[in-house]
Amino acid sequence: MKIVVLDGFTANPGDLSWDGIAQYGDLTVYERTPDPADVIPRIGDAEIVYTNKIPISAEVMDACKNIRMICLLATGYNIVDINAARKRGIDVCNIPSYSTASVAQLTIALLLELCHHVGDHSRACHDGTWTNGKDFCFWLSPLRELDGKTLGIIGYGRIGQAVGRIAQALGMKLLVNAHHVRPELESETCKYVSLDELLKNSDVITLHCPQFPETTGLINKDTIAKMKDGVLF
């Protein structure tokens, strides 16, 4: 069985081993496949294709008749034409939860950067700006307190919920908009609301929904017009 990895570098820049996959067949790993013209020849007659961000279209599936399974080295699978795969009986696998904690942590790190600009303040301290200031207190930009503020979470799966837990620990209230409403997740500080209510009443809005046609371009001129003044993304 032939197995091809089209863009293995970001998943394994050299600190991991591909042996776990190589034991199942004849494995070829390409670090990158930047030229779309290379996709079909590189897959060739392989049965298993691993991709991180290289799109697999219906055209590719038609050209590479042996493909039985497309494995995503990622969570998002918008780069694979899953309808075309389904029609051809090709399995598509993603990794639904490998990065929940990381993404939630990064989301909060992005928010706290907007609130504090820690790096800028660190540099200003190194430069002597604080030492040479007249006051004990020192800030370059307004510091924003999140306690008591409202976080709007669009998409409330594993990652959205993980972000919500951290935000609640920071003292924030949650307004949640999601395709599947799960009342058991509601509490004194977490309510499901319509998208319009979320946009109108949130101080911070964060997106954790999959990219589907109905969620593409969700933040646009019209939805921004519905947000309250001073909203932080």
Add this chain to the structure above:
Amino acid sequence: MKIVVLDGFTANPGDLSWDGIAQYGDLTVYERTPDPADVIPRIGDAEIVYTNKIPISAEVMDACKNIRMICLLATGYNIVDINAARKRGIDVCNIPSYSTASVAQLTIALLLELCHHVGDHSRACHDGTWTNGKDFCFWLSPLRELDGKTLGIIGYGRIGQAVGRIAQALGMKLLVNAHHVRPELESETCKYVSLDELLKNSDVITLHCPQFPETTGLINKDTIAKMKDGVLF
């Protein structure tokens, strides 16, 4: 009754009103008192003294005989000689909890800066470094995941506990060292330990104890030698 504020600027840079205090007496507000020689003449025969960071020594109390109360526009009261105040029957008031949420939030912001350097990555994106890169993934420095790591908290009062709640939401386990042990705060992911155990087993260490003689210089050559490799403060 005369009331003097020695360094009001950082508490009220102009967006607040002193009227709430002024209604109780003849109020004089100095924005700053940088010269120690001005402290005694500025207090003069006032009965109430507000200070944020201007030290009030026994000498000041002896020179300003009318002082009945010293109010700190802050939480920390290490700048007031409280033993001298007690002997002279002078009340000393601080603000024990005005900034709990802010300080906890800033603590986590400092930690997430060490993990992500968001500002640096933002600048690199603006500069085109990501756009011109060969990979979808992009980082300038290793990104550190906190989930499963251990946070050592020295001092477990209101602020330490607030930091602990956020850290636990980020997936961290807590090792706590505090003067007063409160077993009811222990859980599966929060244990009181000795200072040495905390230093040895924590991935991140954060200090939330008051500055007393026994806590001054707590992080020093000897305690750093007891920490594990790769510890983040």
